[in-house]
Amino acid sequence: MEKSPGKLGRIVLVPCPAQGHLSPILQLGAVLHSQYGLSITVVHTNFNFPKNQPPPFRFISMPDHLSDEDISSNDFINVMSKLNINCKVPFRDVLGNLVQQAGGEEAGVACVIYDGVMHFPEEVARELGIQSMVFRTLCAGNIRIYKEYPRLVKEGYIPVHESKSLDDVPGLHPLRLKDLPVYKLKGYEGLLRLLEKACETGSSSTIIINTTEALDREALMELQKQHHIPVLAVGPLHKIAPPVSSSLLEEDGNCIRWLDKQAKNSVLYVSIGSIASVDEKELIEMAWGLANSKQPFLWVIRPGSVCGSEWTELLPEGFNESIRERGLIIKWAPQKEVLAHESTGGFWSHCGWNSTLESISEGVPMICTPSFGDQRVNTRYLCHVWKVGIVVENMERKEIDKAVRKLMVGEEGEMVRQRMMELKTRVDCSIKEGGSSDNSLHELVNLIPSV
The missing domain is CATH 3.40.50.2000 (Glycogen Phosphorylase B;)
Structure with a gap:
């Protein structure tokens, strides 16, 4: 009462x-x-x-x-x-x-x-x-x-x-x-x-x-x-x-207008969160993995999140020409709005608990690359208990390319998407x-x- x-x-x-x-x-x-x-x-x-x-x-x-x-x-x-x-x-x-x-x-x-x-x-x-x-x-x-x-x-x-x-x-x-x-x-x-x-x-x-x-x-x-x-x-x-x-960071709402132009469930949203960082080698492997997958993506590169770089200076030569209009890179996103957008079909995440909850709540399946803290536990539940995520064990372009294609256009990805929608329904009922x-x-x- x-x-x-x-x-x-x-x-x-x-x-x-x-x-x-x-x-x-x-x-x-x-x-x-x-x-x-x-x-x-x-x-x-x-x-x-x-x-x-x-x-x-x-x-x-x-x-x-x-x-x-x-x-x-x-x-x-x-x-x-x-x-x-x-x-x-x-x-x-x-x-x-x-x-x-x-x-x-x-x-x-x-x-x-x-x-x-x-x-x-x-x-x-x-x-x-x-x-x-x-x-x-x-x-x-x-x-x-x-x-x-x-x-x-x-x-x-x-x-x-x-x-x-x-x-x-x-x-x-x-x-x-x-x-x-x-x-x-x-x-x-x-x-x-x-x-x-x-x-x-x-x-x-x-x-x-x-x-x-x-x-x-x-x-x-x-x-x-x-x-x-x-x-x-x-x-x-x-x-x-x-x-x-x-x-605590300024959100770039212009990405929503870019999403509006994309096909339903076609875009992979990429963000490693507010604390995690990557080195230059990992950035390059992420970039070529995304480019080689040929899938549309919205990539958040937080200023200061790449070791030795202010923002995107260390992206590999030829990357922008390779992706053209297929990808958009921004500094920070209104994440809940992005995940709720009908064009967003997947979320490549560090798997912090907030991001995990937000993705489940919108029925968006995940690619999981945990960095530290609780993220490994969350990844274990996402990929092996709820079976709504695909883990990337090594930050290598071939493995990234394979995981992105599997989630976004593969048969296994469709099964993962269905399980995520079922999980979303159960979470919706709880509130x-x-x-x-x-x-x-x-x-x-x-x-x-x-x-």
Whole structure:
């Protein structure tokens, strides 16, 4: 049963300052405001503070004391570790001020919802006597790995030895050792420490996950067994929330007009996301693989994503002449709009969870080239459990050409497309009235205290 709009007070969101983390937590805020009348305040680090601050959210910047060296290092684990130390006192000041300002027309703070890799908000909320909830931006299949890492280290499976990389992970079917986020990760000990802390929900009353039972049912059941608090799958949030402008990069909307001129399901959309990068050799192999496939493509090359290059300077000689009007290269795309376009017939992706959810939600089959983190786990599910993707193991032009043709014009690609449409239908059902995600959202709101 829903509570009355406007009586629940203010929700304070604390995102992790990375694109893949920011978008879903803002989508959650948009749902809580638009459907349930909650006031939303976003407390964000100075680092990556959003230029676009969509109404009706109130944004507050928080000092993070990161050095220029920290920021330029692109070391996600180090940055997250320092933010969890540096931001506790500034966040206590911000949250304390919000509590003091409550009264009159200013809603009181009912709850803090924080990204799971930013554990300091739970500590501060507990000290101030405010309820907190943890928000996870990964699939449940990834999250359940967290608590297994100590066992895998103790039993000698981590670090992963190359000779055993194809072995199954005991107790974590269908994953192989090479699918684990720590595979080939230098300094994996830092990641394990970060994830160990992220596993600790402390005094938080609820775990919220941007996934759906249609994709993650078994893993969600395992997670609920591990925790004494509710585990709620409320996604895919981008399909439930009203449009929220949360991109940290400028989107090139002109690509939609180019898509309008293409045949239905004919275009391969290519994007490796907001963080991943490639070297010159990989760029060249990608370019010739796409060119040789003879299939239309829309390729996002994010500025700075090619090592040693500002943008497209390292594309091979003769490439542009080879593709002519068949391909379009841009700096950043309105991805959800691209995937929803009828001309888009495939998505070559790094397979971050947001991209995975967005592709499934539009019924677009995938080519999978995971880089790091949760992407290998997502790829394993896409290609071997749901069977809606084709993996490219080696960034070589012949393998890329073969995968593109297989997906876009091959018989196997048509079967993959059909399975993806069936998966889309199941996900759609979960967000309709009475579906699993819809019910979980109602339960979430009922767990937020009135103030």
